[in-house]
Amino acid sequence: MGTDAALAQPAPAHRGARAIPFTAAAVSSDGTSSLQVSWTAPGVRDVAVHQGTSAAGTYHLAGLGAGEGSLVVSASGGEWFRLVPSHGGALAVTRRDLGLTSNPNLRDIGGYRTADGQWVLMGVVYRSQALSLSAADLAVVDALCIAGAYDLRTPAEIAATPGVVPAGAAYLSLNVLGKDSPSSPSVASAAQAQECMADMGREYVTSAPARAAFCTLLTGIADSSGAQLYHCSAGKDRTGWATAVILTLLGVPAETVMSDYLLSSTRYYDSPAVQAMLGALPAAKSAIYGRMLDVEPAYLQAGLDQVAASYGSMDDYVHQGLGLSNTTIAKLRHRLLTGA
Numbered sequence: 001m002g003t004d005a006a007l008a009q010p011a012p013a014h015r016g017a018r019a020i021p022f023t024a025a026a027v028s029s030d031g032t033s034s035l036q037v038s039w040t041a042p043g044v045r046d047v048a049v050h051q052g053t054s055a056a057g058t059y060h061l062a063g064l065g066a067g068e069g070s071l072v073v074s075a076s077g078g079e080w081f082r083l084v085p086s087h088g089g090a091l092a093v094t095r096r097d098l099g100l101t102s103n104p105n106l107r108d109i110g111g112y113r114t115a116d117g118q119w120v121l122m123g124v125v126y127r128s129q130a131l132s133l134s135a136a137d138l139a140v141v142d143a144l145c146i147a148g149a150y151d152l153r154t155p156a157e158i159a160a161t162p163g164v165v166p167a168g169a170a171y172l173s174l175n176v177l178g179k180d181s182p183s184s185p186s187v188a189s190a191a192q193a194q195e196c197m198a199d200m201g202r203e204y205v206t207s208a209p210a211r212a213a214f215c216t217l218l219t220g221i222a223d224s225s226g227a228q229l230y231h232c233s234a235g236k237d238r239t240g241w242a243t244a245v246i247l248t249l250l251g252v253p254a255e256t257v258m259s260d261y262l263l264s265s266t267r268y269y270d271s272p273a274v275q276a277m278l279g280a281l282p283a284a285k286s287a288i289y290g291r292m293l294d295v296e297p298a299y300l301q302a303g304l305d306q307v308a309a310s311y312g313s314m315d316d317y318v319h320q321g322l323g324l325s326n327t328t329i330a331k332l333r334h335r336l337l338t339g340a
Helices: 135-142 155-160 190-206 208-223 238-249 254-269 272-279 283-293 297-311 314-321 326-336
Strands: 024-029 034-040 046-052 059-066 068-074 080-085 091-094 125-128 146-151 170-173 227-231
Touching: 024 091, 034 080, 046 068, 059 068, 059 080, 125 238, 146 208, 190 208, 190 238, 190 283, 190 297, 208 227, 208 238, 208 326, 227 238, 238 254, 238 297, 238 314, 238 326, 254 272, 254 283, 254 297, 272 283, 297 314
Parallel strands: 125 227, 146 170, 146 227
Antiparallel strands: 024 034, 034 068, 046 059, 046 080, 080 091
16 A cells, blocks of 8 residues: 655656745735735745746846745736745745636645645646636636646536636546536535535545546646646536645645635635525525535545545555556656755
């Protein structure tokens, strides 16, 4: 049997990067024309903050700070920041949340630190709810230069909400549920709704169609050369499980993986559209349906516990359950990690 510890020790990253001293870094917006970039780099004397419009584009010096600090700048200079410490490797970060009104749960899976001090690259893989986008938001997504878009929904879901394919992206349908449409279980209480969601998490591990779909997704990301995006309907369940598996493979700590999963509560469940839908229902029905539209730690944990029960470890799940080779896993890490 493999061990989860093996997954927490990814191979050294590519690009010849030096060790990155940052233990935290983030870019946020308060909805105005300003952005705040913050960082923590213990033992570093100072940090130069460079701002640009893309990960590989031209940057300009935006300011200087200490080993722990923050800087507020105008977004007009770009939403990418390259943090250059007085010693050690630099780190490029941008907003995780793209601020899309029509698609609030479209976000970058990168920007997380691994257990061994590497960082998951940003601008490489995105997760999302169904790609129903306003013209303004579509322009933002098109600018991400997505090369591959993976749709994890059933045929009925796709027919009901076709969505869009980002400009220049190859589209691939991967039916995780393996049926024409999602089942509609009869639930009479919030507790039953919660158990239904936990059952779904277990099925992502045990179901043959789910394992095949997730294998194709991870292999596609590993073999690709451009930015990739995958999505389901809400961007929280099928998409949430895929992201949890990827981040775990990269060596991201379990608590961070869970935190990323739970972001869908604010990005999707708390969105105006979902709250309006729940508000239009009778209180009793809203309480039940709300548990299915939200995310809870127990939902993801059910899948993780099923991995342990069925395979013994996440390592054996991705090798035996998904059929990923060591080569594919190494390529995935090579694509998504930076920092020696």
